[in-house]
Amino acid sequence: MKVxxxxxxVFLGRAFVDEALRRGHEVTLFNRGRSGKTPAGVESVRGDxxxxxxxxxxxxxxxxxxxxxTCGFEPRVVRRSVRALAGHAEAYAFVSSFHxxxxxxxxxxxxxxPRHACAVDASxxxxxxxxxxxxxxxxxxxxxxxxxxxxxxxxxVGPGEHVGRLPWWLETIARGGRVPAPGAPDRAMQLVDARDxxxxxxxxxxxxxxxxxxxxxxxxxxxxGELLAACVEATGSExxxxxxxxxxxxxxxxxxxxxxxxxxPDVPEFAGTWTPSSAKAxxxxxxxxxxxxTVADTWRALQGGxxxxxxxxxxxLPVGLDESKRDAxxxxxxxxxxxGSGGAxx
Numbered sequence: 475m476k477v478x479x480x481x482x483x484v485f486l487g488r489a490f491v492d493e494a495l496r497r498g499h500e501v502t503l504f505n506r507g508r509s510g511k512t513p514a515g516v517e518s519v520r521g522d523x524x525x526x527x528x529x530x531x532x533x534x535x536x537x538x539x540x541x542x543x544t545c546g547f548e549p550r551v552v553r554r555s556v557r558a559l560a561g562h563a564e565a566y567a568f569v570s571s572f573h574x575x576x577x578x579x580x581x582x583x584x585x586x587x588p589r590h591a592c593a594v595d596a597s598x599x600x601x602x603x604x605x606x607x608x609x610x611x612x613x614x615x616x617x618x619x620x621x622x623x624x625x626x627x628x629x630x631v632g633p634g635e636h637v638g639r640l641p642w643w644l645e646t647i648a649r650g651g652r653v654p655a656p657g658a659p660d661r662a663m664q665l666v667d668a669r670d671x672x673x674x675x676x677x678x679x680x681x682x683x684x685x686x687x688x689x690x691x692x693x694x695x696x697x698x699g700e701l702l703a704a705c706v707e708a709t710g711s712e713x714x715x716x717x718x719x720x721x722x723x724x725x726x727x728x729x730x731x732x733x734x735x736x737x738x739p740d741v742p743e744f745a746g747t748w749t750p751s752s753a754k755a756x757x758x759x760x761x762x763x764x765x766x767x768t769v770a771d772t773w774r775a776l777q778g779g780x781x782x783x784x785x786x787x788x789x790x791l792p793v794g795l796d797e798s799k800r801d802a803x804x805x806x807x808x809x810x811x812x813x814g815s816g817g818a819x820x
Contacts, residue, residue, distance in 0.1 A: 475680070476500045478538040478563065480523060480555060481545035483510030484782060485636045486569060486627070490542060490672040491516065497676060504532055505545070509636075510782045524551050529558035538563045540679050549596045549609030556617030565684070567623040567675060568614045572690070572750060574607040574626060580742060582749030585626075585686050611686075621684055625675055628690025628750055629736065632668040632768050633775035638784030639735035642794040643702065644773050648709035652804055654795070656728075656737040657720040659699025663736070664748045666691035667768045674760040687755040694748075696765040701736070704769040718807050726803050733795045 477494055481487040482503040488510060494501050495515050502517040512518045521528030541563045546552040556566060575583045576590045592601045592609030594616055601609070615622045631640045647653055671689045678687070696704075702715055720739045724730075730737050730744065738747035752760065775781055784793075795803075 475539040476502070476537070478502045478504060478536075478541045478559070480504050480541065480543045482516075482542075483512060484545075485632075485634045486630060486668040486671060487542075487544035488513070488634055488781070489632065489668040490544060490675060493669065493672045493676055499676075502536070502538065523555050526554065526558070529555060533558055533562045536562060540564065541566045542569070542675065542679075543567065543614070544569045546610045546614075547606055548598060549592060549594050549606060549613050552610040553594050553613035553617070556613055560617050563618075565621045565623060565679065565682075566614050566618040567625070567679060568611060569671075569675075570607045570611050570624050570626045572626055572628050572688070573604040574611055577746070578750065579738065579744050579747040581746040582751065583688070583746065584751040585688060585754055623675070623678055623684050624686040625671065625755075626686065626688045626690075627666060627671055628688070628752075629663075629665050630668050630671065631665050631765075631772065633771050634668070634781035635772060636782055636784055638793045640705075640769065640772055641776055641784045642735050643705050644709060644769070644776060646794065647702065647705045647711050647713045648773075650711050650713045652714045652716050653702075654723075654728075654734070654800060654803055654807070655698065655702055655715040655717045656723055656730075656734045657698065657717070657739065659697060659702075659717060661698045661740070662694040662748055663696050663698060663701065664690050664693055664750070664752075665696060665701075665765055665768070666752075667763055667765075670760065670762050674755060674758075677759060683758075687758065687760075688750055688752050689755050689760060690750050690752045691762045692752070692756070695762065698736070701765060701769070704766040705773075707766070708770040708773040716804060716807065718803065722807060722810070723803070726806060728795065728799070728803060732793060733799070735793055 477499050482491045504519045506522050507520050519532050541559050572578045574589050575587045589608040590605035592605040594613040596609045611624050730739050738744040
């Protein structure tokens with residue numbers, strides 16, 4: 475099959491391209507050439523999807539079986555791409571997000587839950603950021619009626635992760651020493667490997683499927699304790715995980731999700747973070763590898779290069795707790811234990 479990938483050099487897009495090539499598909503990439511390397515064996519077309527001239531040049535004389543859009547964030551921009559490609563592809567697959575659903579993360583969601591209100595021509599100035607993906611989805615559904623496939627991933631991990639949540643834990647634990655771990659070790663989580671989403675998406679396209687699927691892996695497929703233990707195992711570190719009470723962390727202004735990545739405290743606004751349903755995708759054949767395997771592969775990828783560095787290493791996103799704040803939080807936690815025991819630590 476002939477596949478056009480918009481994006482295709484970073485994380486999930488890269489995983490999709492790798493899997494498509496492995497299956498013998500003919501792949502064209504359309505991107506600006508600013509992020510990541512173009513894999514061998516693909517046709518690369520440079521251009522900005524916001525430029526109508528570049529889109530016109532892309533489609534001239536070309537036709538694809540599938541378009542896979544891995545980097546659509548603004549509805550008006552996605553709509554422009556959809557309109558340019560409507561007569562040049564049989565189907566359009568859009569990689570969206572749980573953020574499209576109005577009730578997440580306060581509630582666990584499934585495909586039946588309402589999406590945010592967002593017009594197909596909205597810009598970031600028109601609606602809250604979390605609503606933009608819903609507008610993008612509508613733009614695709616409008617332009618490819620009955621031929622649109624939407625996947626809503628949850629929290630994606632795996633080799634090449636560019637946001638840097640799992641990489642931050644791996645690199646922090648690899649350095650050793652005392653590492654603050656949030657809350658209870660048995661707090662259930664639900665993570666999905668980018669490579670498993672890519673394989674599922676290709677399977678659905680090959681079947682001529684349309685509609686939408688939540689793709690967030692197997693419920694409870696890990697816990698915070700199991701995840702961090704897998705980081706210790708993968709890195710061979712002698713780090714000491716110090717489990718710190720969630721309320722204590724909040725009282726000391728430790729930001730959930732950003733300063734301690736993947737930490738969603740047990741409070742109402744985060745209550746549904748780890749409880750969405752992938753039942754439809756799993757019933758349709760989505761296969762998910764063990765999280766510990768993903769952790770080990772991610773560490774090998776970080777050590778071996780070949781992927782763009784995570785954004786926190788590029789100074790583009792403040793992911794992770796800085797060392798001075800980490801030390802202050804651990805010192806305060808230790809002092810609390812001393813006061814609680816009525817004497818010095820043993």
